[in-house]
Each structure stands twice: as structure tokens, then as C-alpha cells.
Amino acid sequence: MGVWCSVIYGASIMQDRDLGIYKPAESTTSRHLPCSHELCLLGSDCTNQKQPCPYNTKYLQENTTSSGLLVEDILHLDSRESHAPVKASVIIGCGRKQSGSYLDGIAPDGLLGLGMADISVPSFLARAGLVRNSFSMCFTKDSGRIFFGDQGVSTQQSTPFVPLYGKLQTYTVNVDKSCVGHKCFESTSFQAIVDSGTSFTALPLDIYKAVAIEFDKQVNASRLPQEATSFDYCYSASPLVMPDVPTVTLTFAGNKSFQPVNPTFLLHDEEGAVAGFCLAVVQSPEPIGIIAQNFLLGYHVVFDRENMKLGWYRSECHDLDNSTTVPLGPSQHNSPEDPLPSNEQQTSPAVTPAVAGRARASSSGPTNLHKLLANSHLLLLLTMSTVFFIS
Template identity: 25%
Template sequence: MSIMKNFLNVILILCVCLNWCFTEGAEEKESGKVDSYTFQVSSLFPSSSSSCTPSSKASNKKSSLRVVHMHGACSHLSSNKDARLDHDEILRRDQARVKSIHSKLLKNNADGVSKAKSTELPAKDGSTLDSANYIVTVGIGTPEHDISLVFDTGSDLTWTQCQPCLGSCYSQQEPIFNPSLSSSYHNVSCSSPMCGNHPSCNSVTSCRYRIRYGDGSATIGVLAKEKFTLTNSDVLEDVYFGCGENNTGLFNGAAGILGLGRGKLSIPSQTTTTYNNIFSYCLPSSASNTGHLTFGSAGISESVKYTPISSFPSSSLYGIDIVGIRVGDKELEITPTSFSTDGAIIDSGTVITRLPTKVYAEMSSVFKEKMSSYKTTSGRSILDTCYDFTGLATVTIPTIAFTFSGGTVVKLDGIGILYQITQSQVCLAFAGDDDILAIFGNVQQTTLEIVYDVAGGRVGFAPNGCS
């Protein structure tokens, strides 16, 4: 009896101990104190499966459309499901975009001409198009003509290629929009307040626009109005957009740009009375998953934490204030002057997050220290902290969390910390650069719900935005 009693006591103590340990771990995880992620190396790379996993968040919304990868398992447009990424080209174009943003700030020249509803568009990860941006499909004109557009928080004017191409048009996947076949299309006159004092108005009656991007690509055409169909129940009349007649560059099969900036010609600004100048999105974790782009406030997570929009970098871009960064359990030495030169923005079109050189150097150093048990390898383009995971089933990496003004702490998803080139070259998805402002890029935004409450002057973040 005594032996049995002692045995039961040992079991009781063991159970109490195990319960305490698991509870401690759960409480630590819940409080956000976990300082590392452990995951399967295979989860970093595209699956060979042809199955598509839809976003449950988007699927549960009345006006939801799927977010699909152009060449992924979810796409109905792709003719080549095995299209390979050209990472050098992605990173080269990313750097060109960053320089373009910097140039725009120097010239102080934003894109454009010199109870609310909610709806969703399909956001498609275009990274296999060598751009690593995300696209949405919308209907334009009457009858409706579907086009895929790169959605971009760094641009204001929405534009698409139009027939006839008076100069040149690049190759796109869908047929080019022909305004002469649409009964709802009409040009905007030079006298329109939306046109401004454009030089070409001295010789023509229609307002014209010209946009040139950092990589040398450009679009030139007429400013027009047209009907845009987002979903069957969400149709926008008389939307200002650019009808591109002379377009050059590599837009990777997309028909143009959907502008989500803060300027007067952006879609959020034009639809203020309908959607209260609020939109949100979740960028999918892989080509086999979907995400969503949502206009309006319906369905926004209750766990969203907001930080004020700073207008310091530009009245068109979405400025944010980074006040802290934590790598694992280590807080980086960030002072009030660390980001003071140019500030910071959040941008859907920039791939790799850019940080001031000194801040990035400390981040890289701490990350390397915590990854000292893994084999390092050579860098790639702007990425210099890289590892060889060949032969490994799992890896453990330190968490990375950003603190924004107002005390908002955003812990990155594990997939938002690394940039995967091959299993023998997986890199920290950050770069240092003192020649530009800091940019919170789209790799870091992956799987987060990002909310742009423009009317409220704030940007919000919540975890698990796609599922």
C-alpha cells in the first residue's frame, strides 16, 4: 500500500509539473515572448502538389474573390505551372523600384496627372513573373472585360494598356482592353480639375498622363473614366484611370497597375463615399495559397493594432515610424535618430525590407549569432546573410518583431523573415541602405492582415490575416 501511495504521489507530482510546463509555454506563446520559430525546411519552398488551398478569411466573406499566384496551383491563367523564379532579376527590379521611390521623394512628385460597403478583389502573387509583386483581377468597361493589375500602395493612378497601341504595348496575358467597344468609357477633358495644368492640353482636348518607373518602364496615354466591376455586387461608376496607348517595360503579363496610394486619383480616394477610404489585404504565404484585398471595414480582425500614418516621407506614400526592432530576445540599439533622415514607409510593391545600414548591421550580427550552428553560404545581390540548409529536415530561427509608434508591436510570420532562393541558399530578407528611406517590404508583410485606415490616419496589423 505504501509503495502504491508513493507511486501515485510521484505520478501526481509529474502531472502537476507537466501541466505547469505546458501552461508556462502556452502563456509564454500567448504573451508573445517566444523568441524562435522551428519549422520544416520543405515548408519554405513551393509544393510540387497541384492542389490549391484557399484563404478561409476570404472565403467566408460575401464579396470575396480569391487571391491567386499567377503561375501557382490556384491560377486559371497560367500556361506554365512550372515557371521558375529568376531571383537575380527580382532583386534587381526591387532595387530599381526602391531607387524610383527615392527619386520620387526627391522630386516631390507623386504618381498621377502633372454606412460603408466592403468588397474584395483577388490578389495574386506575381513573384514567378520575376516581379515578386501581387496582382488583382478586376472587370473594366461595358460589357465587362477582365484584366489583371499589380496592386500597389506606392502608386496613385490606376492604368491599363488600351487598344489601339499608338506607340507600343508590351505582352500581357489577357486581351488588351479596347475602349471603343465599351459603352461606359469616356475621356477626361483638359478642363477637368482632375487633369491639372498638363502641357499637352495646349494642343489637344483630352487630358493625358505620363508615368515613368525606376527600371525605365513607362506608360503614356489619356486620362479617362470607366466602370470598374470588383464583384457582382460591387460596381464602381466613373472611375478615373489611365488608358495606356504607349507602354514599355516588363510588367510580366499584368495589364497595368491598381493604385492604392493616398493621392486623389487612387482607388481608395475615389471611393471614399463607398468604402470610407479603408482597405486591407493579406499576402499569401505561397503560390499554392490565396489571400485577399478588401475595400471597406467589414471583416477586419478585432486583434488589429494600429500605428499612425506619418506624412513626412510623402503625402502619397504611407509613412510609418519604426521605434524598435527585436531579434529573438535581443532588442536592437535603435535611437530616436536611427530613422530620422528620411523616415520609413510601408510598401506593397517593395520585396525586401530596407533599413539604415547601422540598424541592419546590428540585426544581421544578432541573427548570425543566434544562427551560429547553421552552415553559412555566399550572399545574393542585396542579400548578404545567407545559409545552406541542405540535408536538414527542420531549422530554428529567431523571431523578429517591429515596434511602431504608439507602442504597436508586430511579430513577423516565420515565412516573413527569410528569402528562399534554393535549399542551399536561404537568406535573411533584409538589406541595409543609407541612400534611401527605410521600407517595410512585402516579404515581411506575408500572412499578416494589413489595414489602411486612411480616413483615420492609421495603418493596422494583425496575425493570421489569410486563414
């Protein structure tokens, strides 16, 4: 979990917002994590075992970093079973210096660590016995919710998480084939990271080309000049004439289909009226894809770490307050507290922060995903207003 703290360097663009900056000194329950702590990566390199533990995270977005100190504090969460808030101890990355996309307004309120590593919020909650080792998110256009301990519903579809570069270190799934409308591309399997922290879905180059070209064939609209937008395939439209958009479908292992509600990004004129739309899919610089926030809209997505699978079902999110709850308390399935082997618990990737409108990947940006996966933490970004529940 990362938040920007009382001293922020280079964040002058955010001075017009009330960020509610976290100040550890004003919290009666905060304490700096010492270098001697088992979750401090500095470990034996600390000159003083009692000194605060630093962190430094690099992201796939070009020149985007965050550094600061780790702080332990209490997170207050609402429960769907009780009116009393649940208090959970978590470790916060107290950001003191940000660079790159953070200076352009990305994540002004900070990041929430949801990865598989021990240091993430879901891991802390599950180890404390507060919830099952699972969480879910539901996204709409202007809001989102996260439910810790939620394992979804019996009618949802699911597919297993799979190792990436030989390790179960992030929320990766196998995509067996991709389809546009009724046209499917066989033998186009690839692995994809499911990541709410990236704005637009990215596909490996060959699959991106096949999907984009077929999308272009099926769209009955005039193509806009490529240099006019950050996307490769854009088309003219108007509020009165919006052509039918072909569906895009990803088929996961077990013939489970995932179809985004809307694979496009609307373009607006100076008055705010619809002027066109783009296929909101970009090329991945690696043979690994990313199923991003734009494909997750309109779905309740379940990250079931206890059973190591991804679940999903269509939802408008407003009906979740009355949905079936998962009892408070640890799992009753006799599963380990953390699904990862001990030698894999400290490595998870830092993914690209969501950057709306900056879809084209920079040719000078980092492309060695494997190297980044081995040296940093996974932080998923919730760019929409979020209400926290424990189920």
C-alpha cells in the same frame, strides 16, 4: 490605377500570356479624361483643353517608367452584403509605353492606384459615398485580397500614419526600434513606407547592418558566398535540415510590435528542392525604410485613411468571407471626404514595382527619394491574384 492598353510598346516578353488587354474603344462606358479636368496634372500646359490628358510616371526602380493617357471608366466590385455588383467610376492610367522593369515581366496585368491622392481608387470610392475611407489587404504565398471600406477588427494592433518630408502624402509609419530574436537595438528609429508594391523590405543602412549582423550571429547555418545570390546574407539548408531562423521584429509608436511571419527567402536547386535561404532584407538607398510585400505575408493589413492609421492582425485570408462586414455608405464620423489638406492632394510617390529576385539596389539607380515624392503618384502593386470586395 494603371492598366496596359491595346497598344503596348516593348512588351514582347508577355506574348505567351493572355493579358486580357483593356481597350477603351470597346468599352461603352469609357471616356478619355480631358486636359481641362481638375485631376489632369498638365493643366494650363494643354494646347487644347479637350485633348486627352496624358500621364508619365517614373519609379524608383532604375529606368522604369510608364506613360499613356488617363481614361475614366466603371469598375465593377463585389459586395459582401449584396449579390449585385457595385459600379464605381474610376480614372485609369491607360499605359501605352512602358520601360525598364516592365519589360522584364513586372506587373503584366497593370497597377492599382491605392495612394492618398484624389486620383486613387480608394479616394474615388470614398468620395462617391460607396465605402468608408479605408481599405485592407490580406496576403498569402499565392493569393491576395483587397477589401474597400474595411477598417479591420477591434482586436487589431495599429499605429498612426506620419508625415514624410513634412507632408501626409503616403502610408508612412514611425519605427521606434528593431529586434532580432531577443536582441533589440535602441535608438534606431526611422520612418518606413508600407508598400505592397515592393518585393523585399528595405532598411536604412545603419539599421540594416545592425539587423543583418545580429541575424548572422543567431543563425546556426553555413554562410553561402555573397556573390552566389542577390542578397548579402544567405545560408545553406536542405529539405531535411532547415535551421531555426531568428525572428525579426519592428516596434512602432506606442510599443506596437510587428513581426513578419518569415523574414527569409528560400533558394532552390535545379530540381526545385530547397538548397538554402537568405535574410530577405536589403539596404535602402535613403534614410527611409520600406516595409514590403514579404513582411506583409500572413497578415491582414488595414490602411485606415479615415483615422489616419495602419492596422494589422494575423490572418490566413481564407476566413475573410465570413468576417464582420462594414456597411456600405460613407463614414458616419463626420470626417472630411479626404484626409489631406487641399495643397497636398496632388503629390504622392511612385514606389518601386515589385521585383522578385532583384533585391540588390543598383548603385547607379535613383537615390533622391525626396525629389520623386514631389513629382509623381503612388501606385501600389498587387503581384498576386486578387479578389475585389466592397465591405
